[in-house]
Amino acid sequence: MSRPAIFGHRGAAGTAPENTHAAFRQAFADGADGIELDARCCASGEAVVIHDETINRSSNGAGRVDALSLAALRAFDFGGWRGSEFAGERIPTLEEVFDRLPAGKLINVEIKSNHLRSHGEEPAVARLIARFGLHDRCLVSSFNPLALWRIERRDPRIALACLYQPQSPWYLRRLPTSRLLRLAALHPHHALVTPARVAAAHRRGLRVITWTVNDEPDFRRVVACGVDGIVTDYPARLLAWLGD
Numbered sequence: 001m002s003r004p005a006i007f008g009h010r011g012a013a014g015t016a017p018e019n020t021h022a023a024f025r026q027a028f029a030d031g032a033d034g035i036e037l038d039a040r041c042c043a044s045g046e047a048v049v050i051h052d053e054t055i056n057r058s059s060n061g062a063g064r065v066d067a068l069s070l071a072a073l074r075a076f077d078f079g080g081w082r083g084s085e086f087a088g089e090r091i092p093t094l095e096e097v098f099d100r101l102p103a104g105k106l107i108n109v110e111i112k113s114n115h116l117r118s119h120g121e122e123p124a125v126a127r128l129i130a131r132f133g134l135h136d137r138c139l140v141s142s143f144n145p146l147a148l149w150r151i152e153r154r155d156p157r158i159a160l161a162c163l164y165q166p167q168s169p170w171y172l173r174r175l176p177t178s179r180l181l182r183l184a185a186l187h188p189h190h191a192l193v194t195p196a197r198v199a200a201a202h203r204r205g206l207r208v209i210t211w212t213v214n215d216e217p218d219f220r221r222v223v224a225c226g227v228d229g230i231v232t233d234y235p236a237r238l239l240a241w242l243g244d
Contacts, residue, residue: 004222005229006238007108008032009212010051014233017082018058019049020089024097030236031244033229034106034137036211039094040113040121044069047094047124050078051112059091066119094125098132107134108209108231110163111142111151118150126154135159139209141187143168148181159184161209166191185209185228190218198226216241 011023012030019037027035038051042065056062061076070093079089094109101107111121129138141161142148148160160183185207188197193210201208209229213219219238222230232238 003242003244004227005033005106005209006031006235006242007034007036007106007209007229007231008235009036009231009233010038011035012233012235014214014237017079017086017089019051019092020078020086021092021096021100022079022086022089024092024100027235028102028105030234031239032105032235034108035097036108036110036231037094037097038110038112039125040065040111041119041124042070042073043067044071045120045124046070047121047128048073049092049094049097053112055091094128098128098134101132101134101137104137106137106139108139108141108161111140111144111147113142113144113147115144116146118147122147122150122154126151126158129158130155139185141185145181148183152182156182161185161187161207163187163211164192165189187211187231190222193222193225193227195225202226213238 008027010018012026016023016026024035037049039047042048050065054064059076059078073091078091079086109125113121135157139159139161140151141163143163151158162183186201187209190210190213198208207228210222210227211231213230213232214234219241
């Protein structure tokens, strides 16, 4: 691919309720090459697609995801807050998203974990990637290096990416230049992208996929730096700037 791959951030989160089937459908309708989403485990053990530790912001309910079963989570509306046309959207499971992934499209699963010990996300994600045969189309990322390490131990075929941002602790900002993990890609916040850093990553055989780029000046800058992928809330907008 001569241009950077465009990933819809939590789907097309700029125009649809984030991390819902509606947002994923919109991202692909917009022409995105792939989607980025967040995964964590609920109380009954399923990997569900949601960013926050609680459902308070993105639904009409309240409570911690890890304290609610999938059946309990399904009782809430995860789309109506964005508009009446999205009313009735239910929280997706990662299994459902994998099952509906269009042929040839990419997916970036961010494991939401701040814990030293696993809460079940890594085995759940690894099992589903193997079950759906997505090793060549799925990238697993996290801000938590232990989550990436646990994924690698589960299935070394899974491509891993380290997420980091200017506010990350120093040891996480150093991780991308270390050899502690078998990384396939780096996922820096766009403010950290420079031509020199992208070139250094490429010399190590690493892809650089940056986030979350929504404005034309930032988009033009990271493209000029030579990034391999861009995560955005507005896939159609970036593809229009690219001329696609």
